[in-house]
């Protein structure tokens with residue numbers, strides 16, 4: 488059965504194998520001092536999940552994988568849609 492994908496799916500939802508291969512190992516390498524708190528991370532991704540710029544886990548505003556960008560404490564949304572900008 489084929490998986491239904493929405494362009495506002497995160498990579499982990501739309502392409503879990505790619506998420507495992509490309510994102511998870513990078514997330515694990517982020518230094519704790521640089522990492523966003525889990526609640527902040529979850530809020531950012533929830534905002535991305537409602538955003539017209541999201542395309543299968545990639546932000547069309549900056550070209551990043553949002554699941555990576557959102558994990559860094561000091562990163563910001565290119566359109567200032569996250570609560571910290």
Ligand code: SF4
Pocket residue numbers: 534535538539540541545546547548549553563564565566567568569
């Ligand atoms: S980082 Fe900002 S512009 Fe990009 S998908 Fe998330 S909320 Fe939208």
